Amino acid sequence: MDATRYILEFLVLLLLLLLPTIAGASSDTKHLIAVRSALRDPTGALAGWDAANRRSSPCRWAHVSCANNSAPAAAVAGIDLYNLTLAGAFPTALCSLRSLEHLDLSANLLEGPLPACVAALPALRHLNLAGNNFSGHVPRSWGAGFRSLAVLNLVQNALSGEFPAFLANLTGLRELQLAYNPFAPSPLPADMLVNLANLRVLFVANCSLTGTIPSSIGKLKNLVNLDLSVNSLSGEIPPSIGNLTSLEQIELFSNQLSGAIPVGLGGLKKLHSLDISMNLLTGEIPEDMFAAPGLVSVHVYQNNLSGHLPMTLGTTPSLSDLRIFGNQLSGPLPAELGKNCPLSFLDTSDNRLSGPIPATLCASGKLEELMLLDNEFEGPIPVELGECRTLVRVRLQSNRLSGPVPPRFWGLPNVGLLEIRENALSGSVDPAISGAKSLSKLLLQDNRFTGTLPAELGTLENLQEFKASNNGFTGPIPRSIVNLSILYNLDLSNNSLSGEIPEDFGRLKKLTQLDLSDNHLSGNIPEELGEIVEINTLDLSHNELSGQLPVQLGNLRLARFNISYNKLSGPIPSFFNGLEYRDSFLGNPGLCYGFCRSNGNSDGRQSKIIKMVVTIIGVSGIILLTGIAWFGYKYRMYKISAAELDDGKSSWVLTSFHKVDFSERAIVNNLDESNVIGQGGAGKVYKVVVGPQGEAMAVKKLWPSGAASKSIDSFKAEVAMLSKVRHRNIVKLACSITNNGSRLLVYEYMANGSLGDVLHSEKRHILDWPMRYKIAVNAAEGLSYLHHDCKPVIVHRDVKSNNILLDAEYGAKIADFGVARTIGDGPATMSMIAGSCGYIAPEYAYTLHVTEKSDIYSFGVVILELVTGKKPLAAEIGEMDLVAWVTAKVEQYGLESVLDQNLDEQFKDEMCMVLKIGLLCVSNLPTKRPSMRSVVMLLLEVKEENKPKLKAVATLPI
Template identity: 75%
Template sequence: MAAVRALLLLAFLPLLLLLQPAAEASSEAQHLIDARASIIDPTGALAGWGAGAATADRASPCRWARVSCAANTSTAPAVVGLQLSRLALAGRFPASLCALRSLERLDLSLNDLVGPLPACLAALPALTHLNLAGNNFSGEVPRSWGARFRSLAALNLVQNLLTGEFPEFLADISGLQELQLAYNLFAPSPFPEKLVGLAGLRVLFMANCSLNGTIPSSIGKLQNLVNLDLSSNNLSGEIPPSIGNLSSLEQIELFSNQLSGGIPVGLGGLKNLRSLDFSMNRLTGEIPEDLFLAPRLDSVHMYQNNLSGPLPATLATAPSLSDLRIFQNQLSGPLPPEFGKNCPLNFLDTSDNRLSGPIPATLCASGKLEQLMLLDNQYEGAIPVELGQCRTLMRVRLQSNRLSGVVPPEFWGLPSVYLLELRDNALSGTVDPSIGGAKNMSKMLLQGNKFTGALPAELGNLYSLQEFKASNNGFSGSLPQSIANLSLLYNLDLSNNSLSGEIPRDFGKLKKLSQLDLSSNHLTGIIPPELGEINEMNMLDLSNNELSGQVPAQLQNLRLTHFNISYNKLSGVLPAFFSGLQYRDSFLGNPGLCAGFCQSNGNSYAKHRTMIKSVVSILIASAIILFVGITWFGYKCRMYKMSAAESDDGKSSWVLTSFHRVDFTERDIVNSLDENNVIGQGGAGKVYKVVVGPQGEAMAVKKLWPSGVASKRIDTFEAEVATLSKVRHKNIVKLACSITNRVCRLLVYEYMPNGSLGDMLHSAKGKILDWPMRYKIAVNAAEGLSYLHHDCQPPIIHRDVKSNNILLDAEYGAKVADFGVAKTIGEGPATMSIIAGSCGYIAPGELVLPKYAYTLHVTEKSDIYSFGVVILELVTGKKPMALEIGEMDLVTWVSTTIEQSGMESVLDQTLAEDFKDDMCKVLKIAMLCVCNLPINRPPMRSVVKMLLEVKADSKQKVKAAPPAI
């Protein structure tokens, strides 16, 4: 019997050997199917896993998308790699992946996964590459990873929400070659010196990890290190000279720390060094002579330090340098005379230094120079003729130097330049007719020079021109009629010149024009009535000319914040609209102008009629004065009685509560609330611009609408103001004080001269905002909201984030404003019994309809959604609700259009093509913010980090990108 069993076993042994691999493959397939089932897959990227009727297909994971296998002679092919990056996967880490015992490479980067990091991964014996970057994993790094991860060579946890102590224990993974922990929320800790024991380390990416203390000199032991990035931390002390011993280094990123001392000598000996960034520190001393001897050095950023002394002569011989940014230091002396001759120079910014001497003629010798920023120095001499041949130039900023001489004719007509800024020099000569070839010109700023001659008619060929300022020069002749062809022009300033002739009537075609300044010239003729047809006009200055005739009645159609036609030869009756006090200084020095009626030079009958009109006018005026006086007396009596009732001690009923030092009284503010000073009106009240104090400081005063029962209203107002008054951040509009009495509530803020982002972006002025400015606004606003959410105690939800509540200062820096509906975050989600937020900015599903009233379930995630819409406005240039996108809101339109035509199809086509990649990156961040599921929206702190990372990427460096798996 035993012999029979043995024979049967031998007969079936081959079949058992064939079935075992199939069973193993089926087991791995089931693990993957379980993983797919445990996560959210909104795009259906993993829908094919386990699909198909045939059992053989289900049991063959090696045929599935994003799965790679390795053949093995003894067993079935095993799953060794999973490439699951950028699939919008959400939920927690699928634990069943820890059962794939042969797994070597796992990439789940750039998804929406949440929860703690899985400790079970450390049990996988073959895992060498783990990439979980760009998710929302939180909590601490499992300590078991340091003890059990023996096979791991590359670990990438960049840009998550990890907290706790910095995981120094990862240094126990002796075979680690790439360690990337940047942009997490670790507790402040010193640089983990234990890491220098990882002899095989090639990539060390620990930017924005809350590191402090000094960089140890022992870092020089990492002889295999290729990429060192410790940027955006709080590191101090000197840069250790031992970094010069790291012969394999290609990239050094130490920007945005507190490093001091000098730049160490010896970096020029790094034969592989390509990129070096020491910017935004406190470095002092001279730039070492040997630095630019590094043969492959391509990019050097050392801006915003305290470096001094001359530039080293070796700069002229740097063979690979294409990007040099050394602005905002104290460097002096000239640029090397042959700088640019031996290198492919593309980007040069030496602004805000003390550099002098001539501009080298060789800067564009390679024919690759695109960005030339030399502003705010002491450069002298003429603009080199050779730069007129540099057809790659796109942005030229040479203002505020000592440049002189004639601008080369070819320089005017460079075809790719979109910004030409030559203001505040001593340049002379004329604007050459070759300017007509500058087809890409958007802004041309020539003010404060010694230019002369007539403006060429070829200016009318610059169809992209939006801003032309040439004030304070010696231009003469007539205004070119061709300027009327510039349909995108929004700012034209030719004041303080010697222009003559008439103002062309065709200027009325400039429908985008918002600012026109032709003051202090010798213009004659009439004021063209057609100017009254420019609806966007808000500033018109024609003062100090020789204009004659009447003031056109059509100008009454304009809504001007600045209007001045003083000191001309105007005559006749002034249109009634301009009789208000706000225009009292707009018509000075025009003795022929008269208000109401003019004296006649005709016969006695005319004189008699004039006298009758005078008497009637006097009687009417007297009646009006009497009526106003009675009304004012009654008002003052009522106010006196109210004041007496409110004040037990006889003091004024107005109460000023200051939150910052102020140089004005409550009466200064109250007496300035003239309806002529209204600059805005919204759901919360009116906003006035007032000028108060000994220095004539402009303030914005919000007069809140009265509502509800007085006592309850004041209590709520005071509680809210008490919270907002504690807010201190550079990107939050500063609340200077509150002023209240029994019936009125005033909030006094700093004045923001450029108004709201919404007004600026969605009007003719939108052309002002190029992409760098829009990106700056997005970062500023994100930092303000991040402060409210993460740094205030208790945290604050804004509840009405929108572009109209983001205000712009004189430099177009953004500040979050209008906390009229802001609330602090309590123990749980806030439920508001009013509709907070604005149409187009409220996340779908957050507005519900209970039995009696609308209710909005609001958390900080609501602000994040609204901010995502603001980013979409910046990227697309469209309003949240606009006719051009039909009945859809902006989020739906963007999502639908991307699906049909790709990301680039939604970008604002008026912006420069060069910024397309950065715009797409910011668009991706916006889409994360507007996820339907609130849990999948990143916190504002992460939004700030992602936006800053876009700037870091735009440096075109070899950043430590997540390794390909």
């Protein structure tokens, strides 16, 4: 009886102890259901969080974990909702889960302010809200809460206000990650570095940090990962960093750090990655910098470093990735570089390095990228590199290399780019080149190569660009070249090639540039060249070609055409009568316009000519009256045009912004309607050839005041902007020419027109993915210059594919500054909307407030065009604009569903990364859009050679 009573008392006591736990578990279920109700869940990821499952333990629900899953009513300890496309505000019901230790809501579409209540969760150790749209300030109450917090990750949101220095009070933090948020410019808090003694990860890249790096950073003895990149930090790198013996990664790139690299980094035994590139560092590289035994990656490029490389570089045991380009380093590379380490990526470009190329670079058999361009290296290419089967990119141009190229080096099977131009290399192209099956670009120009070009070149089915100009090649052009079906650029000019041009050249359907000038080619010009409808540059000048000019060339639309100084004869077809072709036929005495004299004319031929003349006279008589009327009309139009263009010779004023070799009359006298190459809302654009070198210029004639537009404002704006800017990716304004009635702007001529014209026409196949990527980077760098390097800031206001022009090499430049504006520290209010449909940022359309973010939205649309191949507004995407169409498709089917199907699938991963950057640029919230400087960084990180920094792209919230 007593035993029974004791058992009953024990069970009652146990029940009393379990009641709070059971009640807590029941309460957690209720809170999770409230969380689901507060969120938009388009994919149904939280479908199981339902009232129908109220009786089941939430520990069995998807994305939920409990501290003790075996307990009958365990409390919720972890919630992981990473990348579930959830949207809405932060669900405050989460703050009621009192046992919550781990909360991950990263890579979703959550927005609004950060919740203050989450700081009161007593057990919370891990909080990850990265990759969302949270905005506003970090709640100050967070600095007084979070009793247990060890990990705080707010990366890639839209947080603003001052950098939250009060987080230094969270002394238990082991990881603090606030990177890629647009905080107000603030110094890096010294207290934070003193108080957070347990910190292992400090990731505050792109947080608008200013000032210097405090020396107190040396107190973070447990720090493993230090990333202060992409800020505005200045001053020297504190030597105290050498005290952080736990460091594995140092990322200080893209700041304004100056002074010398501190001695002591070699003592960091665990260090494997060091990136201090894109700063203002000077002096020599310390002897001990490569002494760290685990050092895998070193990036010190784009600084002002000088002196010789330390010899310890040759003995470092783990080095795989070394990038030192864009400095003033001199002397030789260590003779044993690569012998003792698994070197896979080496870029020493744009220095003053000399001596031989070390034969040991590929001793480990892992070298993939070798870029030694623009130095003073001398001697032969090492024979050992011909055995390096792992190489994929080789750039050795602009050095002093000499001697023959090793035969096996020609045939490396994985090399896609082989660039050895501008050296003193000799010998011939070995037939072993047939082994280079991955080769897409072969650039040999400006060397001393001789011999015949091997027929094996025709087996390189991936070859897109072959340049071998300014060498001593002899013999015929290999007929096998016509097998290169995707070749778009062939330049064999200034050699000693002989024989005929292969008739089968018409099979090269993707050829856009063909230059065979300055050789000894003979025979007829093949009429099959007229079948290459995509070609825009054809230069056959300075050869020994004979016969007549094929009429089939009239099928072509050539931006550059030259057959001067040959032995051609016969009539010049009428379609070559334009002024743009006036210098295309020089030095061919047998060529003539109209009827040509011939010593062999028969009486029958003379009779035919007489009959033809009579017929012409008869027809002329019939149309005489009409002609007189038409002449009267044209005369009146001429008088109007003359009034616009000429108020007297002395009235024209030429204002130059660069050195020019022509007069205002050379421009004005060539504004012929046959030279018009474009027309828009601001005026007409002409192609004019001027100067002693026959340089082509683009001349924009703005509409006269009061006739079709705002030409005076447009003219003043464009001159004011472009006369000041100097950047390789901004179209160059050579001069302006004005009189009382007309305004002319004279630009450099861009041979391939606008991106919009090429991308959305039958020429689009010319733009493969590497070219599109190059265009995106070029245009981004141009806009970044306007936004970050011009004072005051210049906002373009009409960024679109038609205002991105392409030069002969398909390099991109920003053009048309007619509606551009300078702005101060805040948004500028415009009186009317400028821009083009499909590109205008939503806040600009509603508020007329313009900031740099408006340009970034428009540039994001251009990225979407490049990735999808579609226009911003097109029937094929229905009534939506391109942004809405891409967003909807990506949400429903994923990133790959919108990629241009005409592009090579091998670049799919790169295209998806660039697409994510584009989608970030077209965010509805301006604060969510990155700066153009960040866009450039993100784009550069996409490429294989920038893989160590891919984390920034990989974590974008798409």
